[in-house]
Amino acid sequence: MPDPREQERGAALLTVLLLVAVMAVIAAASLEKLTLASRLSANAATGDQARAYADSASLLAEKRLSELMDAQPGKLTLEGGWMGHAQALPVPGGVASIAPYDAGNCFNLNSLVAGVGDANLKARPIAVSQFAALMDALGVPDSRLIAAAAADWIDSDAVPQPGGAEDEAYLSGENPYRAANRMMADASELRAVAGVSPAVYNLLKPWICALPSTDLSPINVNTLLPQQAPLLAMLIPGKLTLDGARALLAVRPPGGYDSTVDFWAVSARQGLTPPAEVAQQVRLKTRWFGAELNVEIGGTRMRQWALYDAQSSPVRLVRRTWGERP
Numbered sequence: 550m551p552d553p554r555e556q557e558r559g560a561a562l563l564t565v566l567l568l569v570a571v572m573a574v575i576a577a578a579s580l581e582k583l584t585l586a587s588r589l590s591a592n593a594a595t596g597d598q599a600r601a602y603a604d605s606a607s608l609l610a611e612k613r614l615s616e617l618m619d620a621q622p623g624k625l626t627l628e629g630g631w632m633g634h635a636q637a638l639p640v641p642g643g644v645a646s647i648a649p650y651d652a653g654n655c656f657n658l659n660s661l662v663a664g665v666g667d668a669n670l671k672a673r674p675i676a677v678s679q680f681a682a683l684m685d686a687l688g689v690p691d692s693r694l695i696a697a698a699a700a701d702w703i704d705s706d707a708v709p710q711p712g713g714a715e716d717e718a719y720l721s722g723e724n725p726y727r728a729a730n731r732m733m734a735d736a737s738e739l740r741a742v743a744g745v746s747p748a749v750y751n752l753l754k755p756w757i758c759a760l761p762s763t764d765l766s767p768i769n770v771n772t773l774l775p776q777q778a779p780l781l782a783m784l785i786p787g788k789l790t791l792d793g794a795r796a797l798l799a800v801r802p803p804g805g806y807d808s809t810v811d812f813w814a815v816s817a818r819q820g821l822t823p824p825a826e827v828a829q830q831v832r833l834k835t836r837w838f839g840a841e842l843n844v845e846i847g848g849t850r851m852r853q854w855a856l857y858d859a860q861s862s863p864v865r866l867v868r869r870t871w872g873e874r875p
Contacts, residue, residue: 598642598846598847599643599844599845599846599849599850599851600844600851602640602643602645602844602846603645603842603844603851603853606638606645606646606647606842606844606853607840607842607853607855607866607869608866609638609647610647610649610840610842610855610857611857611863611864611865611866612863613636613647613649614649614838614840614857614859614864615859615862615863615864617629617631617649618834618859618862618864619862621834623807623833623834624771624805624806624807624833624834625651625769625771625772625805625833625834625835626771626772626804626805627771627772627805628804628805631649632649632650632651632772633648633649633650634648634649635647635648635841635843636648640844640846642846642847643844643845643846643847644844644845644846645842645843645844645845646841646842646843647840647841647842648840648841648842648843649838649839649840650838650839650840650841651769651772651835651837651838651839652758652760652835652837652838652839652856652857653760653766653767653768653769653832653835653836653837653838654768654769654772654773654774654777654780655756655757655758655766655780656679656680656683656756656757656758656766656780656783657758657759657760657762657764657765657766657767658680658699658703658733658736658738658739658757658758658759659703659732659733659759659760659761659762659763660673660676660679660760660762660763660764660765660766661673661676661677661680661696661699661700661703661704662676662700662703662704662732662763663763664705664763665763667705667730667731667732668705669705670703670704670705670730670731670732670763671704671705671706672697672700672701672704672710673700673763673765675765675824675826675827676700676765676766677696677697677699677700677710678696678786679765679766679783679784679786680692680695680696680699680783681693681695681696681786682782682783682786682787683756683779683780683782683783684696684753686779686782686783686791687752687753687756687779688752689749689752689753691744693712694712694713694743694744695742695743695744695745695749697709697710697711697712697713697714698712698713698714698718698742698743698744698745699739699742699745700713701713701714701715701728702714702728702729702730702733702738702741702742703729703730703731703732703733704730705730705731706730707728707730714728714742714743714744715728716728718743719741719743726741729741732759732761732763733759734759735759735870736754736757736758736759737750738759739753739757756779756780760837760856761867761868765826765827765830766780766830767830767832767835767836767837768780768781768784768830768831768832769832769833769834769835770797770798770801770805770806770809770812770831770832770833771801771805771806771833772835773798775795775798775799778791778794778795778798779791779794781794781797781798782794784823784827784830784831785821785823785827788820788821789816789819789821793819793821796819797812797815797816797819800815805833806833807833808833809828809829809831809832809833812831813828813831835859836858836859836860837856837857837858837859838856838857838859838864839854839855839856839857840854840855840857841853841854841874842854842855851871852871852872853869853870853871854869854870854871854874855868855869856868856869
């Protein structure tokens with residue numbers, strides 16, 4: 550007959566082994582969580598350090614842009630190869646870089662309206678025509694409708710322009726929403742405007758911006774690149790052709806124009822006489838600068854985009870975003 554004490558010892562041993570197994574599983578899970586927490590903490594610390602380096606780089610960019618403006622007080626040109634040229638900045642444990650560019654050579658979506666304050670914004674016909682002309686040059690269909698809808702998106706009233714769109718057009722959709730009726734904070738808001746498909750937005754993205762001003766797009770003819778000729782052609786819709794704009798950029802003096810009168814004198818040879826508002830739209834100096842700031846440290850990569858206002862000295866940081874170019 551089996552000894553009951555042997556059975557009890559066997560059951561106790563089995564219980565102990567089961568407890569050991571459970572404790573091993575718990576310990577392994579705890580160790581995994583601890584390892585994950587340590588990695589998250591390390592990644593957060595590295596991310597914070599990278600962000601701090603990017604912030605420092607943006608301050609350095611302010612200084613460099615101020616020096617650039619002081620060096621060329623009367624006009625700003627491409628001399629010196631400053632635009633788009635990434636300057637490396639060694640930082641402890643990694644590397645950072647700054648690449649400045651002219652952020653005013655774009656179609657300013659907020660120029661579609663005129664006025665001060667979100668309650669007093671009225672559609673600006675000349676800007677609507679310029680936006681439509683830019684889209685025509687880029688091959689965007691329904692350009693006039695999109696331009697009108699974009700102006701309605703920003704203006705203060707609820708009355709759509711011919712071909713435009715206000716709340717009624719958006720509330721009837723599958724996911725209803727309303728027009729913003731205020732200035733755009735980012736060019737990506739254009740994606741919400743009637744007629745702007747993902748394909749249209751991707752085509753327009755390199756050409757548009759949302760500057761914190763309703764001024765007409767301030768095109769600097771001394772920093773405009775040859776491939777940016779559509780931005781020049783849009784200024785006088787229906788009169789200045791894309792080929793004509795390319796020709797104007799091709800004859801630009803090596804040191805840039807000394808006055809806007811000189812520039813328009815050249816365009817007059819093509820029979821162009823701009824309206825007074827457009828004549829003032831052409832600039833020789835740049836007010837809005839952008840900078841691409843990249844930081845890589847400890848396997849972490851971070852990209853910051855900064856916008857600067859150079860209207861007064863020193864240059865002032867206006868806003869910054871992370872990730873994709875705004």
